[in-house]
Amino acid sequence: GENVEQHPSTLSVQEGDSAVIKCTYSDSASNYFPWYKQELGKRPQLIIDIRSNVGEKKDQRIAVTLNKTAKHFSLHITETQPEDSAVYFCAATQGAQKLVFGQGTRLTINP
Amino acid sequence: GAVVSQHPSWVICKSGTSVKIECRSLDFQATTMFWYRQFPKQSLMLMATSNEGSKATYEQGVEKDKFLINHASLTLSTLTVTSAHPEDSSFYICSARLEGASGELFFGEGSRLTVL
Numbered sequence: 760g761e762n763v764e765q766h767p768s769t770l771s772v773q774e775g776d777s778a779v780i781k782c783t784y785s786d787s788a789s790n791y792f793p794w795y796k797q798e799l800g801k802r803p804q805l806i807i808d809i810r811s812n813v814g815e816k817k818d819q820r821i822a823v824t825l826n827k828t829a830k831h832f833s834l835h836i837t838e839t840q841p842e843d844s845a846v847y848f849c850a851a852t853q854g855a856q857k858l859v860f861g862q863g864t865r866l867t868i869n870p
Numbered sequence: 871g872a873v874v875s876q877h878p879s880w881v882i883c884k885s886g887t888s889v890k891i892e893c894r895s896l897d898f899q900a901t902t903m904f905w906y907r908q909f910p911k912q913s914l915m916l917m918a919t920s921n922e923g924s925k926a927t928y929e930q931g932v933e934k935d936k937f938l939i940n941h942a943s944l945t946l947s948t949l950t951v952t953s954a955h956p957e958d959s960s961f962y963i964c965s966a967r968l969e970g971a972s973g974e975l976f977f978g979e980g981s982r983l984t985v986l
Contacts, residue, residue, distance in 0.1 A: 793974065802963060802977040803914065848913060857904060858965075858975055860914045 761786040765861025782849035783831040789851040876978030893964030899944035900966035920947040
């Protein structure tokens with residue numbers, strides 16, 4: 760089955776700097792890669808996703824890149840703000856199959 | 871986006887009792903729902919896939935007799951934690967995907983279970 764590895768587990772950056780979180784996946788058949796943001800005690804919220812037919816996707820300060828050959832994808836947050844502090848999870852799935860999550864990254868934005 | 875509602879949001883129970891958690895898709899039908907468990911500072915771990923009108927599919931290591939799942943309609947799945955013990959204390963989250971769609975999961979609010 761699918762296995763998703765996420766790094767780093769914790770990340771601290773200065774406000775205004777960029778943050779990058781990386782994930783690798785094992786199943787070459789996976790074709791959908793979402794990123795979720797989860798605040799303490801809340802449900803995960805989808806912030807951006809990418810499908811395997813696209814190499815990069817951007818939405819304002821957030822971007823995701825996908826390298827299918829290497830089986831890894833990354834989340835990029837630019838101009839970070841204090842409200843970006845949260846736990847971020849990557850995930851991977853094939854079609855309508857179950858979603859497998861990475862271990863999570865606790866992002867802290869220092870004012 | 872689609873709305874998934876979960877109830878209760880938190881519950882405290884005594885060891886040995888059973889607790890039922892409901893997951894509803896409010897504005898769409900969901901043939902399949904997924905139940906996740908999340909321990910503090912850990913990731914979401916899939917427990918089982920709930921299938922409307924048939925038996926749930928459990929992940930390896932999840933006891934099907936302890937975590938009973940019923941998906942009696944296209945908008946409701948329930949998870950019953952039977953004979954709960956303190957180690958079952960966790961955050962349980964359900965999710966569903968729009969019928970025929972591949973990709974985005976919509977999550978319920980989550981249910982925090984504390985077993986005394």
